[in-house]
Amino acid sequence: MHSRKSSRAQLSLATARAFALAAGFTSLAAAQGVPAPAAPMTVNLPSQPLRQALDKLARQANLQIAYPEGLVAGKLAPAVSGQFTVKQTLDRLLAGSGLVATVEGTSVTVKEAPAASEATLPTVKVSATSTAPSELPKAHAGQQVAKGARLGALGNLSVMDTPFNITSYTAELIEDQQARTVADVLVNDPSVRFTTSNGHMYENFRVRGFDVNASELAINGMFGLAPVGHSPVEFVERVEVLKGPSALFSGMAPGGGIGGVINLVPKRAANDPLTEVSLGYQSKGQLGGTVDVGHRFGDAKQWGVRVNGAYSDGDTELDGQSKKREFLSTAFDYQGESLTASLDAYHSKESFEGGTPAMFWFSTPSIPEAPDPRINQFRTGYGELKSDAVIGRAEYEFNRHLSAFVGAGFRNYDYSGFINGTHARQINAVGNYTGMMVGQLGSSDSVSSEAGIRGRFGTGGVQHELVLHATNLKQEDSSNTTSSSFTSNIYRPVTPVMVALPTTAPKTGESTLSSWALVDTMSFMGEAVRLTLGLRDQEVDTTSYNTAGAVTGKYDEHAVTPSVAVVVKPWGAGVSLYANYVQGLSKGDSVTDAAATNYQQVFAPYKTEQKELGAKWSVRGFSNTASLFEITKPTLVALGTSTRPTYTDEGEKRVRGIEWNTFGEVVPHVRLLGGATYTQGVLTKTAYNRNNGKVAVGAPRWQGNLGAEWDLPWIQGFTLSGRVFASTSQYLDAANTQEIPGWSQYDFGARYTTRVGGRKLAVHLNVANLFDRHYYSGSFSDSTPIATLGAPRTVSATVSMSF
Structure with missing residues (x-):
């Protein structure tokens, strides 16, 4: 669970990603609104492939990191946790890899250590988003909703990059409110109301004035797989509500899904047991x-x-x-x-x-x-x-x-x-x-x-x-x-x-x-x-x-x-x-x-x-x-x-x-x-x-x-x-x-x-x-x-x- 005391800068991270065709160096460009590279920051990176570690650091610290693709392939980065500057974090990530990093403002270059061969590959800049299509978006300040959600075939997108009204309720909200079913979560949404009496065996919804039935909930964007009736949320990391029709992104819902789509994202094991x-x-x-x-x-x-x-x-x-x-x-x-x-x-x-x-x-x-x-x-x-x-x-x-x-x-x-x-x-006027x-x-x-x-x-x-x-x-x-x-x-x-x-x-x-x-x-x-x-x-x-x-x-x-x-x-x-x-x-x-x-x-x-x-x-x-x-x-x-x-x-x-x-x-x-x-x-x-x-x-x-x-x-x-x-x-x-x-x-x-x-x-x-x-x-x-x-x-x- 994310701490509510984490920095506002991290929680307001804005993102962008596109890819250009090339080979050789890769450049990871992150968004703005985070501390300068010279300032200490909170780092919590698990042991993982080096390329992934550099990608996450670029997004977190507002950096553009360029590195030879072939040199990082197959390398493992150690876990780094604590208060460090960007340079200190890079030194720890690259320890024992035979690579070093130079930092100039928000630009970082990763290359072989001086004792190694000076041969380099052609440089091509390729940008990377703060949220990959398969990566779960981080929580927004307050931890009740996420900074992004799944848009069907497009994968996970930042809310600010999504051209729809979309809200993703987090596992923190589910726990704090002790929600047991999807309906318990969606009482927080002003666009959603329920079309069955409380305690009924089915939880049906009305979104933007149109019906969304219990059988139409999606799991990771796929229909026909969610529990029917009261959909439990003990196994759910996010409950996402995309308002409006969405046949383009997920295909047709069994009942049409006219007013919107409700998507469930299952939990995954975190780095800490x-x-x-x-x-x-x-x-x-x-x-x-x-x-x-x-x-x-x-x-x-x-x-x-x-x-x-x-x-x-x-x-x-x-x-x-x-x-x-x-x-x-x-x-x-x-x-x-x-x-x-x-x-x-x-x-x-x-x-x-x-x-x-x-x-x-x-x-x-x-x-x-x-x-x-x-x-x-x-x-x-x-x-x-x-x-x-x-x-x-x-x-x-x-x-x-x-x-x-x-x-x-x-x-x-x-x-x-x-x-x-x-x-x-x-029923008549006296209740018969x-x-x-x-x-x-x-x-x-x-x-x-x-x-x-x-x-x-x-x-x-x-x-x-x-x-x-x-x-x-x-x-x-x-x-x-x-x-x-x-x-x-x-x-x-x-x-x-x-x-x-x-x-x-x-x-x-x-x-x-x-x-x-x-x-x-x-x-x-x-x-x-x-x-x-x-x-x-x-x-x-x-x-x-x-x-x-x-x-x-x-x-x-x-x-x-x-x-x-x-x-x-x-x-x-x-x-x-x-x-x-x-x-x-x-x-x-x-x-x-x-x-x-x-x-x-x-x-x-x-x-x-x-x-x-x-x-x-x-x-x-x-x-x-x-x-x-x-x-x-x-x-x-x-x-x-x-x-x-x-x-x-x-x-x-x-x-x-x-x-x-x-x-x-x-x-x-x-x-x-x-x-x-x-x-x-x-x-x-x-x-x-x-x-x-x-x-x-x-x-x-x-x-x-x-x-x-x-x-x-x-x-x-x-x-x-x-x-x-x-x-x-x-x-x-x-x-x-x-x-x-x-x-x-x-x-x-x-x-x-x-x-x-x-x-x-x-x-x-x-x-x-x-x-x-x-x-x-x-x-x-x-x-x-x-x-x-x-x-x-x-x-x-x-x-x-x-x-």
């Missing part, structure tokens, strides 16, 4: 623990293993419900001079009994008051979700101009029970409803893969990073359901008799999402201007089956989506202005209305468009992003008459908005994280033109989050935290007759970190929904008037120790 154990409690009676073990091996610590485990069991805040969760992951990685590779495997299982949360479906404009979320509407419900996956990745750098990468993974997902479809339907229960049995197998080649070269004064990228995701689904109904009241529920589960689950569908893309990022004027151009060709092939195995639907269409984005730094590395035009993709619909004039017509994939302008600026460890965006999504609508309609894909939902994100240290020991979003969601063209101009479902005008942390100056290691998030009112139906009121929630936390017997000890206490407000938190669907319910007051405490 780690063993951490924690015990936790959550009201009303959840007890559990976690373990995190990491170690590196080899003469240069090139081999690493990281193991994470979690287990919890007990009663929850939902009256009468108990939950059990078990999770285990193992990550192996290799970090060589030219080759980096990893293998991740995990097992995730969650089960519950004694009830499940409801979704609230209204039949009247008179919305009854939100019930206490502890009330159990389906107290005889039970269910289980299980995900198992194996994921492998590798990247090989042939030279500084050409590299290749490949990834592949398999995930099996099994589910059974009343895991969704538990609706309180047709018809309950619907759906018993489910099924599974889904996913095979995901990607491959690409990345080239770096120069043409005149322009540096290029050209990426050719291919993806493939194949999924096969099996499922079966049973259902029944009952009558009840949301304030005084009955105890329903749940329907029996299916005994078999036949194959119901298979799909293949395949694509290739060509992306060129061009840098001008010393990387003051970065222009990205790209095209992706996406094919969507799906087949549906009935329970007898007969084909009931066939879909095979493709589309080409272009994208263009630009970043300009007119006043140096501290300010970036950006703009983008990107297209996303989602599966086109089929006409299933037998009365339609175009019955069984299959539409090509929908092209979603985003236009965005934004600015990013960073001042002394405190950063902001402001963006203005418009996203339009085609929809299937009926025109003509209701008895003989004609369906077209010319319907449209449009969301325009302004976003502001902020993070970092405003003053020493005080950190802020959050922002606000203003949106105008409009249904521009609807079925029979009935709701044209109406406000889009689930699109509040305002929503915002703001969290703060304060390290108390008079108690070392003690931190207080607080967070408020709120949304204004929103509509549940397209006709704008059903509206739920705005809401706000306040959270509080405290933690204390000390050392006992030389070991780190941390104690955390968190209270969510401090004032125990009962409220409808949002909407579930654009097509049905379903509201979700916020969480009750929840208290959690954790004690952890590192060995």
Whole structure:
């Protein structure tokens, strides 16, 4: 874990990288904003290949280091740790290598020691970024978010070099806030809201007014491999949110990913050995623990293993419900001079009994008051979700101009029970409803893969990073359901008799999402201007089956989506202005209305468009992003008459908005994280033109989050935290007759970190929904008037120790 007392200069490091064709000397140029070479600095470089050590030093100390490529190949640099000047650091790195370094200002030349041959190779300058495409970006000041994130096929980029609104939440934030799932992390993001009631078995999201489902999370940019349901974060180093469509960079998400992409970056073993154990409690009676073990091996610590485990069991805040969760992951990685590779495997299982949360479906404009979320509407419900996956990745750098990468993974997902479809339907003004229960049995197998080649070269004064990228995701689904109904009241529920589960689950569908893309990022004027151009060709092939195995639907269409984005730094590395035009993709619909004039017509994939302008600026460890965006999504609508309609894909939902994100240290020991979003969601063209101009479902005008942390100056290691998030009112139906009121929630936390017997000890206490407000938190669907319910007051405490 990075110390929050590390220098602001290091945390505000701005970066740039391009490659030029040549042989001989290599020059590593880093960015500005760090101490002068003559000043002592904090150095913490592990033993590693010499070329990597010089590369990291160049980035950290704002140097341009030139060296003979052939002379450093195969050499190992020793570990260097402490307070040293640049020259002292270089002397230690080069000790015993037969090489020496001369320092002139920020320019460094590495060559053979005088006693050796004076023969030299031709000098060619090649610049290097502070973050290589496969290198994890460092944390920003405050440690809550990172200074960069993964942009699909382009790899990891600095936030200031990324022409999108992107936020990467760190493992430090996950630990400090004691987050257990992805949803616990994304409560920090003002552009994200949730579309399932708290405690539901699935965590679905809405980003920029468009849905992102639990099955659409990516791992290292690949879809179809993340745990389904509650995605645990014990094995996660970063949770990244890229706002807006991103088909160009990662291919099409299974559900389209219109509002954005949520990417998970698995943990890797750090240079220092780690063993951490924690015990936790959550009201009303959840007890559990976690373990995190990491170690590196080899003469240069090139081999690493990281193991994470979690287990919890007990009663929850939902009256009468108990939950059990078990999770285990193992990550192996290799970090060589030219080759980096990893293998991740995990097992995730969650089960519950004694009830499940409801979704609230209204039949009247008179919305009854939100019930206490502890009330159990389906107290005889039970269910289980299980995900198992194996994921492998590798990247090989042939030279500084050409590299290749490949990834592949398999995930099996099994589910059974009343895991969704538990609706309180047709709720009237006094809370009476018809309950619907759906018993489910099924599974889904996913095979995901990607491959690409990345080239770096120069043409005149322009540096290029050209990426050719291919993806493939194949999924096969099996499922079966049973259902029944009952009558009840949301304030005084009955105890329903749940329907029996299916005994078999036949194959119901298979799909293949395949694509290739060509992306060129061009840098001008010393990387003051970065222009990205790209095209992706996406094919969507799906087949549906009935329970007898007969084909009931066939879909095979493709589309080409272009994208263009630009970043300009007119006043140096501290300010970036950006703009983008990107297209996303989602599966086109089929006409299933037998009365339609175009019955069984299959539409090509929908092209979603985003236009965005934004600015990013960073001042002394405190950063902001402001963006203005418009996203339009085609929809299937009926025109003509209701008895003989004609369906077209010319319907449209449009969301325009302004976003502001902020993070970092405003003053020493005080950190802020959050922002606000203003949106105008409009249904521009609807079925029979009935709701044209109406406000889009689930699109509040305002929503915002703001969290703060304060390290108390008079108690070392003690931190207080607080967070408020709120949304204004929103509509549940397209006709704008059903509206739920705005809401706000306040959270509080405290933690204390000390050392006992030389070991780190941390104690955390968190209270969510401090004032125990009962409220409808949002909407579930654009097509049905379903509201979700916020969480009750929840208290959690954790004690952890590192060995």
